Amino acid sequence: MIATAQKVQQLLAQASSSELIIEPDDEGVEINLVNSRLRFHHSFISGPLPLRATQPGQAINRACSNKQRSITRLLDLTAGWGADSLMLASHGKRVTMLEQNELVYAILAYSLDRLAASANGAAIAQRMSIENCNALNFLNHLGDDHDYDCIYLDPMFPGHKSGAKPAKEMQILQAITTNLEMESCFEQALDKARKRVVIKRPAKAASFNDVKPDLVYREKTIRFDVYLTA
Ligand SMILES: C[S@@+](CC[C@H](N)C(=O)[O-])C[C@H]1O[C@@H](n2cnc3c(N)ncnc32)[C@H](O)[C@@H]1O
Numbered sequence: 001m002i003a004t005a006q007k008v009q010q011l012l013a014q015a016s017s018s019e020l021i022i023e024p025d026d027e028g029v030e031i032n033l034v035n036s037r038l039r040f041h042h043s044f045i046s047g048p049l050p051l052r053a054t055q056p057g058q059a060i061n062r063a064c065s066n067k068q069r070s071i072t073r074l075l076d077l078t079a080g081w082g083a084d085s086l087m088l089a090s091h092g093k094r095v096t097m098l099e100q101n102e103l104v105y106a107i108l109a110y111s112l113d114r115l116a117a118s119a120n121g122a123a124i125a126q127r128m129s130i131e132n133c134n135a136l137n138f139l140n141h142l143g144d145d146h147d148y149d150c151i152y153l154d155p156m157f158p159g160h161k162s163g164a165k166p167a168k169e170m171q172i173l174q175a176i177t178t179n180l181e182m183e184s185c186f187e188q189a190l191d192k193a194r195k196r197v198v199i200k201r202p203a204k205a206a207s208f209n210d211v212k213p214d215l216v217y218r219e220k221t222i223r224f225d226v227y228l229t230a
Helices: 002-015 048-053 059-063 083-090 102-117 122-126 135-140 168-176 182-192
Strands: 020-024 028-033 038-043 073-076 094-099 128-132 150-153 196-202 215-218 222-228
Touching (some): 002 102, 020 102, 028 102, 028 168, 038 048, 038 168, 059 196, 059 215, 059 222, 073 083, 083 094, 083 122, 094 102, 102 122, 102 128, 102 168, 122 128, 135 182, 182 196
Parallel strands (some): 094 128
Antiparallel strands (some): 020 028, 028 038, 196 222, 215 222
């Protein structure tokens, strides 16, 4: 644990440059992409992420649940800012987040640590964990005895020529990270998930890899395609 905390501190301390300023504080991490004038305070305690996580009836919660209430353990292959994982953990799921980008991982790990130390968030933080790895590697080494009921993916959406810009936190993520081997991750997820795979898609996009989903849960601009594996 100490080694991980040290690694996180080190990554955050080394990340700042004239273009990207990273400032950890008591509640999370301030991220400032200077030339693009994009700022975002990443926190699981205050701001938009915990606010959204407490809202009921989100399509993602329905997509990652079943009537039997037997989906309790989730693997999020594309953690990003952890907004989706926080939402799922706030609604009782245990979630392991995977993130390939070292800086994004360090920001998430730091904010998760702050959540664990907070009075109201400790129970939620206990249901969340994070690993810095390529999800495809993780899946390739996952044995048959794993307990992930649901495997979740949220690949970065391709930019739209005419459409509105995504939220600034997503613009920052797009500037500093990329999709890695998502098609293979999706195929492996279908092979390994105990009960279902859920993938977030733009509302009007084609099915991922042209594989037709079993169920679809829609919101205004996005949808969640569900593939039943049991
Ligand atoms: C669109 S973002 C996910 C946003 C996230 N769902 C949220 O709620 O904030 C996609 C993230 O997946 C990560 N990623 C892409 N390919 C990956 C891979 N093969 N393994 C692990 N992480 C990956 C990217 O670095 C990026 O941070």
